[in-house]
Amino acid sequence: MTAPHVEPTGPATTSSRGTRVLGLLTLAGLALLLGYALVWSPADIAQQDAVRLMYVHVPTAILAFVACFITTVASAMWLWRRSEGWWVLGGAAAEVGLVFTGICLLTGSIWGRPTWGTYWDWDPRITSTTLLFILLVGYLALRRIDNETGDAAQRGMRGAIVGLLLFPNVMIVHYSVDWWRSLHQTATITRLDPTIEGTMLFTLMLGIVVFGLLFTWLLVHRFRVGWLEERVGATGLDEALLERRAEAGITVPAGGSA
Amino acid sequence: MIAMTHVGYVAAGWGIALVTLGTYTFVTLRRGRRLAAQVPPEERRWS
Numbered sequence: 169m170t171a172p173h174v175e176p177t178g179p180a181t182t183s184s185r186g187t188r189v190l191g192l193l194t195l196a197g198l199a200l201l202l203g204y205a206l207v208w209s210p211a212d213i214a215q216q217d218a219v220r221l222m223y224v225h226v227p228t229a230i231l232a233f234v235a236c237f238i239t240t241v242a243s244a245m246w247l248w249r250r251s252e253g254w255w256v257l258g259g260a261a262a263e264v265g266l267v268f269t270g271i272c273l274l275t276g277s278i279w280g281r282p283t284w285g286t287y288w289d290w291d292p293r294i295t296s297t298t299l300l301f302i303l304l305v306g307y308l309a310l311r312r313i314d315n316e317t318g319d320a321a322q323r324g325m326r327g328a329i330v331g332l333l334l335f336p337n338v339m340i341v342h343y344s345v346d347w348w349r350s351l352h353q354t355a356t357i358t359r360l361d362p363t364i365e366g367t368m369l370f371t372l373m374l375g376i377v378v379f380g381l382l383f384t385w386l387l388v389h390r391f392r393v394g395w396l397e398e399r400v401g402a403t404g405l406d407e408a409l410l411e412r413r414a415e416a417g418i419t420v421p422a423g424g425s426a
Numbered sequence: 427m428i429a430m431t432h433v434g435y436v437a438a439g440w441g442i443a444l445v446t447l448g449t450y451t452f453v454t455l456r457r458g459r460r461l462a463a464q465v466p467p468e469e470r471r472w473s
């Protein structure tokens with residue numbers, strides 16, 4: 169039986185009161201962050217004003233890692249519970265994570281030119297982050313590939329197994345600067361005695377909070393988009409079944425189920 | 427006014443980040459709007 173098409177009465181969007189409040193907070197935070205990152209925070213003695221790239225590069229890197237963690241947890245939960253919510257969350261976090269990883273790579277490359285003298289090097293941190301980016305692309309591609317039988321469970325299984333690999337790869341990215349010789353600096357803020365302080369440390373923390381708000385806002389919207397895609401996909405399947413039955417001359421009584 | 431060093435790098439880095447995030451936000455909201463119009467309101471638990 170197919171559900172009759174109902175004209176939506178409310179606003180047909182992925183917004184809610186919560187996301188609107190979060191969106192306004194994010195915009196205000198971004199304005200404040202731009203003030204601190206580009207104007208009020210001091211230049212670094214060694215890097216001069218190139219250090220201002222840190223306030224976008226480091227937060228996006230951290231949130232890319234958070235996204236991978238969410239996808240790995242969602243994949244594990246999908247393998248355990250097989251619920252649609254975990255499947256949708258895994259895909260949403262991976263897509264937002266891909267955007268943040270891409271920005272992290274690009275801003276890191278731009279920052280590398282004035283500080284290291286090169287846009288790119290086969291450095292362990294840069295190379296492992298690029299592999300993470302490729303892994304995210306592969307994960308998202310795998311989720312979209314239908315197998316020959318159209319078996320959703322098999323498609324989900326393949327996606328979830330790749331999803332499980334994301335966070336272990338993040339650990340390789342994180343520890344790569346300790347395990348191998350690297351151009352990239354070691355941990356700056358995750359150690360007990362951070363190597364930056366004052367307004368620079370405040371601006372970096374503000375960047376993490378503001379980009380965190382933006383990440384959360386995007387994740388909620390992207391989750392709802394994924395949820396809607398599943399609903400539309402299910403409706404499309406029902407319609408296709410009806411068409412096939414009509415072609416075969418099988419009639420379904422009005423109000424009855426097939 | 428104090429002159430900033432590395433202006434081009436700073437502008438490129440921040441510019442790429444903000445334009446990418448802005449574009450992704452726009453695309454995500456537009457996808458949501460298109461899909462939400464095809465789904466009955468009772469399926470949109472948040473609205």
